[in-house]
Amino acid sequence: MAKETRFGFPFESIPSSWYQVAWADEVRPGEVRPLKYFGRDLVLFRTVTGDFAVLDAFCPHYGAHLGYGGEVKDCDIVCPFHGWQWNAAGRNTWAPLDGRAREEVAIASYPVVVRNSIVWVWYDREGAAPMYEIPEVIDAAAVRYRPIYPDAVHGWQNVHLMPQYLVENSVDAEHFRWVHGAAGPLSVALKPKRPSGCVVDLRVSMVLGYGKARTWLTPDGPVEATIDSQIWGMGANFANFGVADGAVLIESHTPVDIEHSDLFVSVFLPVEENLPDLPPLTDREKSRIREQIVQLQRDLPILENLRYIQNPAYSRTEGSAMSAIRKWSEQFYPGSG
Numbered sequence: 152m153a154k155e156t157r158f159g160f161p162f163e164s165i166p167s168s169w170y171q172v173a174w175a176d177e178v179r180p181g182e183v184r185p186l187k188y189f190g191r192d193l194v195l196f197r198t199v200t201g202d203f204a205v206l207d208a209f210c211p212h213y214g215a216h217l218g219y220g221g222e223v224k225d226c227d228i229v230c231p232f233h234g235w236q237w238n239a240a241g242r243n244t245w246a247p248l249d250g251r252a253r254e255e256v257a258i259a260s261y262p263v264v265v266r267n268s269i270v271w272v273w274y275d276r277e278g279a280a281p282m283y284e285i286p287e288v289i290d291a292a293a294v295r296y297r298p299i300y301p302d303a304v305h306g307w308q309n310v311h312l313m314p315q316y317l318v319e320n321s322v323d324a325e326h327f328r329w330v331h332g333a334a335g336p337l338s339v340a341l342k343p344k345r346p347s348g349c350v351v352d353l354r355v356s357m358v359l360g361y362g363k364a365r366t367w368l369t370p371d372g373p374v375e376a377t378i379d380s381q382i383w384g385m386g387a388n389f390a391n392f393g394v395a396d397g398a399v400l401i402e403s404h405t406p407v408d409i410e411h412s413d414l415f416v417s418v419f420l421p422v423e424e425n426l427p428d429l430p431p432l433t434d435r436e437k438s439r440i441r442e443q444i445v446q447l448q449r450d451l452p453i454l455e456n457l458r459y460i461q462n463p464a465y466s467r468t469e470g471s472a473m474s475a476i477r478k479w480s481e482q483f484y485p486g487s488g
């Protein structure tokens with residue numbers, strides 16, 4: 152990190168990563184959506200067989216935006232202006248006036264995967280291949296979870312912050328105390344201390360309900376909780392609450408442009424294996440979901456107005472993890488090396 156751009160931020164590019172663009176169950180087969188991410192106009196469509204595709208939005212014929220009036224035909228999208236047809240790879244498959252596919256004409260396409268009921272798109276400024284795979288952490292064979300959409304998700308649009316802020320927020324132990332009301336012993340440990348590769352493993356240790364006889368989350372008194380998290384690239388944080396209550400939280404953040412991001416929260420709640428039908432959400436489950444939304448909401452006024460400090464005045468115990476995560480994150484910024 153050397154130079155400084157607006158808000159003190161040292162990078163001028165959007166980092167390469169997998170980013171969430173939708174929850175899978177919110178998009179029906181045959182549906183078309185305009186998207187605005189990475190400073191680009193995009194179109195998302197879901198084929199009749201249920202696959203997802205993301206292309207640059209503008210048809211190379213006369214420039215129509217495929218997200219406004221485009222229609223899915225089988226596994227392709229048809230332009231609303233003159234009927235040119237495009238497949239998920241962005242190849243032209245039919246040009247009506249020519250009576251054939253114009254194979255030499257293409258639209259830029261983006262790698263798309265569905266993991267954990269979330270639609271992820273790989274972004275790299277130069278179109279380079281993914282540096283890593285986004286994992287499936289929801290193991291339905293081992294644990295039965297409630298579907299997340301629509302009851303256990305929440306999103307914020309066009310928030311004034313960059314993915315870097317949320318990645319750094321994950322290792323900032325003391326902010327859990329000041330912003331989120333955590334009390335008692337508290338620590339965040341990176342495993343290893345100097346992460347390499349595209350994932351950071353970290354363990355947050357705290358005492359839920361510290362100093363209180365009972366809370367709605369800890370009706371039997373305080374619970375020592377270790378929350379094992381993985382930060383995958385610059386786009387997502389997967390947190391497993393393990394013995395605390397078995398929930399899995401996925402926080403993700405997708406750059407709209409260089410200064411703004413959409414944020415997403417998904418809360419996976421385990422349910423008993425042997426229930427034949429899922430009962431309605433209990434009040435406690437509703438509170439659990441709301442709690443995660445409220446906690447992220449608390450970060451936003453601070454992060455939206457942050458001036459990025461390149462050389463923080465670290466207190467005695469905090470510089471190691473933060474400087475390690477900053478060093479690790481540099482690999483995702485094109486040309487930052």
Ligand code: FES
Binds near residue numbers: 212232
């Ligand atoms: S602009 Fe798309 S078919 Fe003409």
